[in-house]
Amino acid sequence: MIKKLSIAMILFYTTNVLCQSDFAVKGLCIAAPSKAKVNEFVGFVEKDLAPGKINTLILRIDFNFEYQSRPELRSDNPLGREDVKKIVTACKKYNINLIPQVNLLGHQSWHSTLGKLLEVYPEFDETPTIDLPEKYEWPNKDGLYCKSYCPLHPKVHEVVFDLVDEIMEVFEAKAFHAGMDEVFYLAHPDCPRCYDQDPAKLFADEVNKINEHLVKNESVLWIWGDRLIDGVDSGIGMWEGSHNDTSAAIDMISKSVVICDWHYEKAIPTPAYFALKGFQVIACPWRKSKVAEEQVAMVHSFKQNSTAEMAEKYLGVMHTVWSSADSFLDSYYNPKPDESKDSEANCLRTMIASLKNIED
Template identity: 55%
Template sequence: MKTSCFILLMVVLLGRMGYAQQPADSLSIIKGFSIAAPKPDGLSDFIKFIHEELAPRGVNTLILRVDFNYAFKSHPELRDSVTLSKNDVKKLVKACREHGIQIVPQVNLLGHQSWAGDIGNLLRVYPEFDETPWVKMPPEGTYKWPNEDGLYCKSYCPLHPGVHRVVFALVDEIMDVFEAKAFHAGMDEVFYLGEDQCPRCSGRDKSILFANEVQTIRDHLAERGQELWIWGDRLIDGRATGIGMWAASYNDTYRAIDMIPRDVVICDWQYTQDNQTAVYFALKGLRVVTCAWDHPEVAVSQVGNLYKSRAISGEQLQGRYYGIAHTVWSGPTPFFKGFYENTPDEDGGKNTPWNTFNVMYEKIAEVEQ
């Protein structure tokens, strides 16, 4: 009887952690591309790129940074000044569906609520959600890093009683219009969290705050049969690994890795060096998508290690090496210009996003032959 109760308890606990929700095809592999969503005047070029460049390379996942570039009906006050319409989005959905490409829309949650000297739409409209209202944005054109306030990007306070009502309305609307099964919440580079001056977060463990926010977002999506993707940097100890404060954490959020549900998909960006952190995430029971950007030799190494890890690992681990994605940290227009003109980097070299994209997918094709 005790044994039966123990087994039942473990089933319940593992189901909550997500072990029981792995995809039926555990050996499916993500071949991804991540970029900001186009503005309406760039939509036709974007769709052309899907047909002529993404599909022929076998890309099957498009992580699309939407944020406030959509004509939201739930909160129209949060729209950008120029946005994609519902009809625009359906054109994107149609183009991707023709090639079996799933869209994973992204709206930055928790962190990245500002950039340099610009406050993001959420905190501009709802300043009460700001984790650090005492940190004022610098005058236009004067932002510098480092600075006395430690201002990189603002965060919303995860314990504010009204924040999830607003952001979840956006999430639900964006998931519906994109007909998506997975949502990317960002959650990278969160430097402001659990601040001493915050009346709600002061004195709280930052790792628990981070883990609870992941759990809250994950649970909301799970109620709708959807899954959560996040960037992985806050779950890596930046000091112990030597990776640093950008691609890993210096503010103790890394301990959250043992508290978050196991069905969250981790997008592990390691851009200037192949730190093989995918192994860490996989051994922790998480599916991980390795992410490259603008160093082609790093991307080649990451492709090799992905396929090697899948080849030499046991059945439980194979499916956790979930895939690889190329990421672009600009809008589509400058990327397309560099891509089609094969523009070199500032030093006349090949460390560019477009060259890395080409080289990475060439390596994938070579490995899969």
């Protein structure tokens, strides 16, 4: 009886550890390629991502698609349906979960250029009195990083949900990434609708509104996690955390939302914070190979030393690329002799190697 019980306990423990060690998400987030580079990008999926056991690919599509529902929001020379389907087919072949991203709420401008949404619909601008400078510098007197749309404008969701629905259909996706990082403009005095509102509630209401729209189609919302971290008390700062009072939104949003927790200089252990709050979470590096390696080890350790209920919250890791897909592919396949170890390409290789070491 003792022997049988011991074997049963060993089997239970081994199964449990194996389950907790398994990374459900081994991901890459990158901009969609240009039309001219689609075939090369498909080759990258087949020759590198699939053999590297990457199983999740977030493509930042934004306005780089030939939208039929809102043709006025197409960027120059956008991807067509056939271009996207090439990527969809490759990801299906290798069981890679393909997730489109369109930045919602924040990141509606970049430096001195408006994004397509506010260019076409200036009435959606949260800060209409703040002009984009000819020469962008940070810091600046307006606190301008990127513009936001006003989440309380009565027409904005009619427009952005058309984009979401169309891109989800063409990607054949069951998850959507809404961005929502680095939202500095919210509840701004210039906005007649948002002025004097609680920034945390505004942010949470927008997350929940997007989530409810997706849930109707049995789809899952993913967002970046920085606005849900108190950047002051944690010391994390205004980029990887919030200095504009949005962090309390973490207690107001649906627990079905998946959090992509990015930290690029250190493997800060905030995945534990999100998991304790009830969210599934993914740790995200960018450029520093050491950070990628440490994030893989950290998530693995969290899974190993957690209860089964907590362990399942730690979904895995996802490398992020913030250069264009075209320039990333060039640096990935044609590294310069003096290229630093801390590059986007090397960071991806390190993350893949670290995952392999754990699995082996």
